[in-house]
Amino acid sequence: MELKTVRTHRVPVRYFEGGSGEPLVFLHGAGRLNEDRTFLEALAAKFHVYAPLIPGYGDSEEHPELYDMLDFTLHTWDVVDALGLKKPMLAGFSMGGMIAAEMAAIAPHDVSRLALIAPAGLWIPDHPIPDIFSLLPYEFPHYLFYDEEAGAKLMTPGGDMSDPKFIQAFLVQNARELGAASKILFPIPERGLSTRLYRIKAPVTLIWGACDRLIPAVYGHAFQRAIPGSRLVVIQEAAHMVPFEKTAEVVEALS
Amino acid sequence: MRFTWFNLMPWPYLPNDFRQKNHSVWVDIDSRLFDPVKAHEVYNNYMDLLEYAGKLGFDGIGVNEHHQNAYGLMPSPNIIAAGLARRTDDVALVVLGASIALYNPPVRVAEEFAMLDCISGGRLVAGFPVGTSMDTNYCYGTIPGLTRDKYREAHELIIRAWQEPEPFAFNGRYTKLRYVNIWPRPIQKPHPPVHVPGGGSVETFDFCIDNTYTYSYLSFGGYIRGKQLMDSYWDRVAERNAPDTSPYRAGFAQFVCVADTDAEAERLYASHVGYFYNRCLHVYPGFADAPGYRTIKTIQKGVLSQYTPQSLFEEHPWQQLVDNGHVIAGSPETVRQRMEDLIKGLRVGHVYCLMQIGDMPKDKCMNSTRLFAEKVIPQLRHLFPEYADDGRFWSKPLENRVAPASLPTAAVEV
Numbered sequence: 204m205e206l207k208t209v210r211t212h213r214v215p216v217r218y219f220e221g222g223s224g225e226p227l228v229f230l231h232g233a234g235r236l237n238e239d240r241t242f243l244e245a246l247a248a249k250f251h252v253y254a255p256l257i258p259g260y261g262d263s264e265e266h267p268e269l270y271d272m273l274d275f276t277l278h279t280w281d282v283v284d285a286l287g288l289k290k291p292m293l294a295g296f297s298m299g300g301m302i303a304a305e306m307a308a309i310a311p312h313d314v315s316r317l318a319l320i321a322p323a324g325l326w327i328p329d330h331p332i333p334d335i336f337s338l339l340p341y342e343f344p345h346y347l348f349y350d351e352e353a354g355a356k357l358m359t360p361g362g363d364m365s366d367p368k369f370i371q372a373f374l375v376q377n378a379r380e381l382g383a384a385s386k387i388l389f390p391i392p393e394r395g396l397s398t399r400l401y402r403i404k405a406p407v408t409l410i411w412g413a414c415d416r417l418i419p420a421v422y423g424h425a426f427q428r429a430i431p432g433s434r435l436v437v438i439q440e441a442a443h444m445v446p447f448e449k450t451a452e453v454v455e456a457l458s
Numbered sequence: 459m460r461f462t463w464f465n466l467m468p469w470p471y472l473p474n475d476f477r478q479k480n481h482s483v484w485v486d487i488d489s490r491l492f493d494p495v496k497a498h499e500v501y502n503n504y505m506d507l508l509e510y511a512g513k514l515g516f517d518g519i520g521v522n523e524h525h526q527n528a529y530g531l532m533p534s535p536n537i538i539a540a541g542l543a544r545r546t547d548d549v550a551l552v553v554l555g556a557s558i559a560l561y562n563p564p565v566r567v568a569e570e571f572a573m574l575d576c577i578s579g580g581r582l583v584a585g586f587p588v589g590t591s592m593d594t595n596y597c598y599g600t601i602p603g604l605t606r607d608k609y610r611e612a613h614e615l616i617i618r619a620w621q622e623p624e625p626f627a628f629n630g631r632y633t634k635l636r637y638v639n640i641w642p643r644p645i646q647k648p649h650p651p652v653h654v655p656g657g658g659s660v661e662t663f664d665f666c667i668d669n670t671y672t673y674s675y676l677s678f679g680g681y682i683r684g685k686q687l688m689d690s691y692w693d694r695v696a697e698r699n700a701p702d703t704s705p706y707r708a709g710f711a712q713f714v715c716v717a718d719t720d721a722e723a724e725r726l727y728a729s730h731v732g733y734f735y736n737r738c739l740h741v742y743p744g745f746a747d748a749p750g751y752r753t754i755k756t757i758q759k760g761v762l763s764q765y766t767p768q769s770l771f772e773e774h775p776w777q778q779l780v781d782n783g784h785v786i787a788g789s790p791e792t793v794r795q796r797m798e799d800l801i802k803g804l805r806v807g808h809v810y811c812l813m814q815i816g817d818m819p820k821d822k823c824m825n826s827t828r829l830f831a832e833k834v835i836p837q838l839r840h841l842f843p844e845y846a847d848d849g850r851f852w853s854k855p856l857e858n859r860v861a862p863a864s865l866p867t868a869a870v871e872v
């Protein structure tokens with residue numbers, strides 16, 4: 204994978220590019236492991252992958268004029284245009300899935316296929332999604348991983364959850380990244396997507412970890428009901444971080 | 459010098475094992491710990507104390523805003539201030555303040571503050587806090603990354619609403635109003651003095667300097683720890699070439715308890731101070747700072763030990779709290795000395811004296827308050843004589859104010 208820059212109307216955007224074949228735009232989640240390339244490399248074995256970093260994430264500059272869901276949606280379409288892609292496949296994980304679904308709803312004729320991996324964007328009162336904004340570093344693995352211990356190690360390469368250096372880096376990263384994400388996810392990660400899902404025309408694959416404790420699999424069924432003809436793939440022994448826990452199975456489901 | 463007697467209004471009935479058994483004192487505090495019948499007495503006691511301080515010679519009496527918080531029972535400080543306006547006559551009403559970004563539309567604050575100013579005869583000091591992350595983000599749902607922007611817009615709207623004589627249209631991002639034209643208007647012109655509680659960000663320093671507002675540091679960390687922050691404020695005042703370095707540009711909140719002797723202070727007050735630090739400050743650290751609420755620079759300077767699981771149960775013994783300056787406690791002379799260190803060391807013209815602490819009962823609090831008013835304030839009153847006439851940062855009441863009339867007992871002839 205190569206890290207490159209593309210200029211857009213508002214702000215230069217950093218993106219990973221690699222692989223060959225059908226163009227696929229992948230949108231990352233709200234936090235954690237966005238720098239981990241394992242999943243992107245696995246995707247690149249089957250697709251020509253473009254994975255832009257949302258402003259405020261990684262090397263992508265923050266932009267104060269991105270205020271709300273529409274801004275995020277249109278900005279990401281600006282990125283697709285700037286990359287010169289016509290009717291690509293869109294895939295998104297968690298927050299990225301929410302953005303991808305919005306993009307497909309707002310421009311239904313410009314997406315060839317849509318894959319949503321444990322996307323945010325709906326809210327079921329009987330199954331409230333935990334508040335990621337108030338979690339402490341050591342509390343994350345429980346909500347994100349099937350194997351919490353392995354997940355904690357994945358999040359703290361070479362350190363651990365009580366290491367002050369790790370905590371500081373974590374908090375700084377959180378402030379910047381979740382600060383940007385807060386515009387579409389805080390305090391409830393729902394911005395009216397359910398009223399727009401009917402507009403999606405592309406074939407849709409929904410992928411869920413069976414043991415997701417952040418956005419439980421019941422949300423997968425809700426998305427499936429709201430998007431007629433969509434396919435739901437539930438992967439066993441996996442939680443919210445299913446692309447990192449069951450990489451091969453997720454890539455297989457996408458293909 | 460100006461001394462404000464300040465009441466956070468803590469709930470005094472948190473159980474002994476509160477920290478061990480509860481997630482947080484704030485945001486998701488267990489509602490079953492609240493008893494509305496007891497609250498009837500608690501509120502009235504606390505208002506009595508504020509009014510008592512107003513009679514004893516404090517310059518101001520102060521209230522503030524918190525939500526879903528067992529150490530601050532005032533979601534609406536204006537309601538308390540309205541009550542206080544009637545049973546006090548010359549003391550300033552320091553509402554520190556109303557979280558202007560939380561009101562929809564924010565002209566509500568302009569209206570209520572104008573009402574308070576009219577009812578009290580121009581005694582209002584208006585506080586404009588950004589608000590804590592707990593209140594603003596977690597309790598009231600404001601998006602952390604947009605909190606400051608929303609605050610900036612609300613401030614602009616309120617200041618214009620107070621001053622512009624003609625109705626105007628306001629096209630903000632967060633508030634759109636076709637006819638801004640508040641009734642009533644404040645007595646104090648161009649508007650009541652403004653105090654801004656801050657937590658050390660340069661943006662807030664500049665905001666106060668540019669608008670001639672008092673920068674107020676309301677920490678529970680005491681004056682020794684507070685020095686670093688206040689020094690950086692004064693450095694900024696110099697850097698920005700402010701026209702003067704009036705101490706009234708700054709205020710500081712400090713826990714204070716006074717007794718006849720130092721030993722007596724410990725005997726009378728230690729358990730109540732302990733109640734505050736060991737129960738009331740049991741805030742789940744995940745609520746302290748929503749991502750996007752603070753700047754990255756501030757986080758990089760911050761203390762991180764609170765983010766580990768072990769940190770939640772540290773004890774705070776009396777002697778340590780006194781030595782570290784969290785609490786200024788002791789005989790009138792001890793308190794005078796340390797208050798003088800605070801006032802000169804931080805260069806603050808306003809001290810918000812937190813004298814009702816934790817579960818301190820009314821009689822003890824009245825004793826401490828009276829000793830402070832009678833034996834400490836007169837010794838400190840005339841510090842900063844060169845700025846004695848600086849009235850920019852304090853309320854300017856009407857000379858002829860009315861008092862609540864006595865009510866007729868018989869039928870009124872008309």
